[in-house]
Amino acid sequence: MTPYEPKKFALPALEGISPKSVEEHIALYEGYVKNFNVITATVADLLKDSEKNAHALSELTRRRSFEFDGMRLHELYFSQFENGVMPMGSGSPLSLALDAQYGGPERAITQIKAVAMMRGPGWSILYFDPQNKQFQIGFAGEQHQGHFVTLPIILALDVWEHAYLLDYGALGKAKYVDAFFANLNWSVIENRFSGTQRG
């Protein structure tokens, strides 16, 4: 397999999320890319004697999604900040669809924030199901537990401790969640939604 390459993000200064926190967070992201590539290469190597290595192959295979999802989710996360704050367009297709399902974007955001406050490391995620044209708001544990399978992601909010501990302390998740929403470039998020409306 072709290894994955870590992406670079055009990040502005963020309000309420410090440069040091972002720097360490990016380093963690790059760790996911690196470890996914290493485990994938290890699996390929062990496959040369798949019978002898059956148990190791199984457990490395089981773990690949932890690294892959850590990679992919952080790419969705950081790109939401690229090029600076931009509000959701009133009357944009995303805004209209959130309005139709939740009675207004603000009410969807309130639910995403509530899910972000769930206990344990993970992600609060807004998915969209193209099959029945509805959003789903979910909590994914760590990187890889409990995703809505196959659904595209519209918005991804990291609530591992590394996302907020430096800036707000171990009990400061709520403040970080507010800071996250204050920094979003909604045009990126609107583009993701538009991408689900084609084909």
Added chain:
Amino acid sequence: MTPYEPKKFALPALEGISPKSVEEHIALYEGYVKNFNVITATVADLLKDSEKNAHALSELTRRRSFEFDGMRLHELYFSQFENGVMPMGSGSPLSLALDAQYGGPERAITQIKAVAMMRGPGWSILYFDPQNKQFQIGFAGEQHQGHFVTLPIILALDVWEHAYLLDYGALGKAKYVDAFFANLNWSVIENRFSGTQRG
């Protein structure tokens, strides 16, 4: 939210998977649809007093993906049998892509089978990542643990005990896995892959 409706599948008689086993399997699938709708409605109801119901809301939210994924994966599973056996087209885009990455479709299938033999209830899954144009073979625990997030699914093989126990006994998973592959309509699977090549 609009409730999901259980789908009907045009299933032929299967070789090595008994009508009774299929009948119970379909009933389990319908249970996922029903339970997803019930939990989703319960969440909507509890949101009316979200502070008082915070813990119940959290844990029902955490569980929704178990039911959703059980629904969606079984839809991918049963539709692979619809309209009867059809071999993979030699020279089809799927066949060529598997050849390029694995050195032949048969070698990909061998790996999918090996992953299916991993211990524990779950699914052996062939995903495709449109971003870097590569397949990923993964094992998802139960319905919802360890998926490759956002990736479309090309092939989904159920290896819960209910899939094989009636026909082959608790130790008969390998025989069931062979039966699964003997019954596939590969044109369905090829169409899924083609769907990832657009846009």
Added chain:
Amino acid sequence: MTPYEPKKFALPALEGISPKSVEEHIALYEGYVKNFNVITATVADLLKDSEKNAHALSELTRRRSFEFDGMRLHELYFSQFENGVMPMGSGSPLSLALDAQYGGPERAITQIKAVAMMRGPGWSILYFDPQNKQFQIGFAGEQHQGHFVTLPIILALDVWEHAYLLDYGALGKAKYVDAFFANLNWSVIENRFSGTQRG
């Protein structure tokens, strides 16, 4: 490490749980013992070059509890049937303690049965916490997820599909749960509780 040896159980004929079902269940149990020993030996082997094998060591280490718990829980399960049905002693220490906490053993059993009906493969378990002298009723997913750490187990009820599918079908868990309770030798279970009252 000294490998674990599979235990033999003095099982009577069970009411409503067929000999074939028991036979396959015992074979699955022996698989846990065997696989725990194999993974443990593999870990020991890979430790000889722990740097090169770091990822495989991690994931095999992560998985050992799945096999260990499968072994230990099945030993607790089968021994509950040994030597045939025996009712709970009215006025036994276990009976009195369940009475004090739940308002009667029957009400504890009702809760254990309700937990057994939770969706997904796992175990409904009655633990006892010697520190605060209270029982805890819990659901452990698969073999190893969500145990009450360090607590001794008083009663263990297997609700994987292999426990009931042959005898009652994929939708027959409730009937199996009733059969389980009809076959218990409560003196075994009372002895476990008495063991927690010493020291």
Added chain:
Amino acid sequence: MTPYEPKKFALPALEGISPKSVEEHIALYEGYVKNFNVITATVADLLKDSEKNAHALSELTRRRSFEFDGMRLHELYFSQFENGVMPMGSGSPLSLALDAQYGGPERAITQIKAVAMMRGPGWSILYFDPQNKQFQIGFAGEQHQGHFVTLPIILALDVWEHAYLLDYGALGKAKYVDAFFANLNWSVIENRFSGTQRG
């Protein structure tokens, strides 16, 4: 049920683990106690109409171990620092047993440290199995995943991000693990082991 009470720990100043980090860590511990009590009370309340509340009861039941294990593991963790550093007694029963199984306590510690470096939030744990008189070293994910069921814990090392992020940054786990071992009162740990040798 009688609610659990948060414990107080006689903690000395720690080398390499700052007072602020300890203070926040204790607050997190108290959160586990509080949330376990709240969920337990909620379950008791919902049981009054167990049919109507079946789904919420299931998912709150499923989650109770997360809070319980967070409570119990942190009690094992902090008590290891109480009353200040004390080396392992050479020739103590624990030392001799580690020597017999691992070829010296230092080699056991090396393995515990390696397990602590596994990716993801959780615990590196030294268990002891009184049945076959052997230690098991395991990694428990978050608070509740993958424990060796029923086994007493001899040593518990927290490797969630909150344990090290303030003092060492998101990439500083190894330094924290060294600091952890530099602060241990081994007499506490030896007493746990001695407790498993009775009865």
